[in-house]
Amino acid sequence: MKVEELLKLVEAVGASDFDEFVLEAQDVKLTLRRGRPGGSLVPQPEPAPVPAAPVPDQPVREPGLVEVTAPMVGTFYRAPAPGAEPFVQAGSRVKPGDTLCILEAMKLMNEIEAEIEGEVVDVVAENGQLVEFGQVLMTLRPCKP
């Protein structure tokens, strides 16, 4: 997909009412979400100065999910070696200390560990992808105490 086409898409989604937009094509996976703390992909318009009526919760976002973010810039790996089983996938149960993924920076393989007990809802980052500091890698649903 060409960069121009991507930019047009981003613009079109930005102008629409969608909260979330996912495109999966042969060579690209694009996820756009609106109003996500720390990780918005769409430039946010200035907040309207007029206090609006209480806005209902966004239907696509489940409340209470915990985001696992990148503690450093690096390359994201889901498995300890190419071809090996991924550490976790959607539905995996994890407890504190369990390895979720690896971030490589300068030939340092950083194990990213779960800090809570819960279930993996979604692995957002792609294997082999370069991720920025603070970027969301996956979401967890904490288990109820």
Next chain:
Amino acid sequence: MSPQSRNEDMERAGALLPPGLALRWYDRLDSTNTLALNAPHLPAGTIIAADSQSAGRGRLGRAWHSPPGLNLYFSLVLCPSLPRQHWGGFSLAAGVGAARGLAELSLQPRLKWPNDVLLEGEKLAGILLESGNGRLTVGVGVNVNQEDFPPDLRATSLRRATGRSWRRDLVLAALAGQIWHWCRLWQEGEFERVIGAWRRYDVILGRCVTVLRGGEAIEGVAVDVGADGALVVEDCDGIRHVLHSGEVTLKK
């Protein structure tokens, strides 16, 4: 060779180490890094070393061939208090330490980003850092007395480069001491000093390189190493790529 005689040169290795470092020597481990990351209660400065490894590894799960009686395989435990986004720099600090240690032994090592240790253009030592459990381990494999390598590895050993055999305890003391020293400087925030020292051993800046990262290959000139240790490569369109990971090949 009996197990006793093949380890003779390591019997008093712990006593040669500088203050702050303590050696735990094993005849055989799956991987020194695995033990260094997972054994409970290992203070910073612990060195896990083994005569041989059954599952020694390099980057991305690649095997590091670890036969007994010949080489050094060790992992140095660190417990950094720096924010984690700075931990990648320990990789370059460890490279500087290894190079300094070899220079103490009157050798002329060079570094290929981030920390491959070369002697006369061939790989002498590999360093792989891993973190987990709030700990960081610097895993080092040094080819000491091994004479034969598969030709496609482009590897060498101290013995091949100098024509004589080496005592592994002396090599360990020199390298571990310097790696410990330079990693502590990084921990203390002396980033410029560490990167400056790294540049003096560098073999790639100003040269044409190919960097493999994930599925993509970036070709260009290695122009700089940033304060955080990232490699900057300028491609033929003048675009600068800041690389935090990847495998560098020098173009002839």
